[in-house]
Amino acid sequence: MKILVTGATGLVGSVLLEQATAQGHQIHYLTTRKNQLEAIPNAKGFYWNPKQNKIDHKCFEGVDVLIHLAGASISQRWTRKNKKEILDSRVEGTNLLVSAIQQLNGKHQLKQVVAASAIGIYPSSFSAVYTEDYTPQPNSFLEEVVIAWEKAEDGFASLGLKLCKLRIGLVLTATGGVLGPLKIPTWFGLGAAFGNGQQTQSWIHVDDLVAISLNAATQQWEGIYNAVSPQAVSQKAFTKTLAKAMQRPYFMPSLPQFLIRLVMGEMSILVFNSQNVSATKVLQKGYQFKYPELLTAIKSLL
Template sequence: MKILITGATGLVGSVLVKKALDSGHNIHYLTTRKGKLTEFSHTKGFYWNPKTKEIDLSCFEGVDLIVHLAGASISQRWSAKNKKEILDSRVAGTQLLVSGLARCKEKHQVKQVVAASAIGIYPSSFTTCYTEDYKPQANSFLEEVVMAWEKEEDEFSSLDVGLCKLRIGLVLTKTGGVLGPLKIPTQFGLGAAFGNGQQTQAWIHIDDLVQMILTAGEEKWQGVYNAVSPNPVAQKEFIKTLAKAMRRPYFMPPLPKFLIRLVAGEMSVLVFNSQNVSAEKTVKQGFVYAYPKLFEAIKSLL
């Protein structure tokens, strides 16, 4: 297959590109950074800029599957400017991709789109287990962003291509992501829970996520799927498991909520929100997780 990937230079995209190439696929990718444009035998970069609505339409040539991951990082201070960038990059990026594909009309052969979404669409709850049937409401910044993003992604369906939206949980990777900053204090025996540590964290191993993206593309999954492991854990359990996997002690008292809020500001909701998200639909779809349990998942990444 020839796959067009947006956000291919990011945490998830870079691993996806490697896995797709190893599986024999050809890659086209869209980047906003001209310095990241390259051309090798099986990969070719194309420029786009959602802010100026520029897109190189030849990116769609021969493409069977689009994987849309692009969006400004949410792990940056939520100033008014950054919040606008987080929302606009997703809305304008998706609009540009949809309109670009529409402009190619009969000339393209795209059959399926796998589009990133996030479990941030679900409000924080200590009691609810969220399935894909949940009817979202924009009661917080994150919910607002993800709803607006998914609404634009739905426009792909009007172009007569299949659409699968993956609501991604916390992605565990070797470098960066959520594990990167947590590994440092844990290494020194200073790993500590955030707040009371009872908030549920729905996570997924990067290998499972990229395999799920490719499977959703190959098998043409339709609709919304939660991209999380079947075993979410309380945040305290997460830190405890990380310490165990790193063979370090875990004895630190939890870090008080107010302190984290002081340092991280509004984006501290990212560590305090409790999201128990169900993987039942992906399991029923036949997807087999290589890393369903947290300990083995972390161990494989150390």
């Protein structure tokens, strides 16, 4: 199968490319950086620039599936400029892909799209367990972004393509991501919960996310799926488990909410939001998680 990947140079995309090529898939990828066009072995790079509405249409040649992961990082200070970039990169990028496919006038073999979304579409709650049936409301910046992103992705379905949207939880990877900044203080025995630490974190090991994405691609999944492990944990349990996996002591008091807000600004909601997200729909699809449990997941990445 030939797969076109956007966001291929990112945390998730780079692991996806390794595993997809190992499974024998052929890969095309789109990048906004010209110096990355030749950067990935066994894959062919193509240039696009959603801001300037530019895309190399050759990227679609012979492609069966599009896996669309691109989007500016949300882990950057939420200034007005960065917020615009976070939203525009997702909506304009998706719109550009939809219009580029439309311009091919049916002269392509693309059948399926697997598109990234995020559990940020669910509001913070200490009681709800979120399933894909939840009706989103644009009550915060993150909710607004993900709603607009998913709406743009519906453009793929309007073209008659099969569309699977994956609402991704906190992705655990060996480098960077959510574990990256937590590992250093934890190594020095300074790991601590944020606020009261009761907020629920719905996480997923990158290998599971990649396997779910490839299953969705090859088995032609349609609709919305939460891409989270079946065992969400409290933030306190998360930091404690990381310390245990790293064999470091865990004794520090929780970090006060006001202090974190001062340092991170509005973006601090990323660590204070509580989202207990259900993995039932993915499990019902027959997917068996390689890392359903946090301690084993973290140990595999250290």
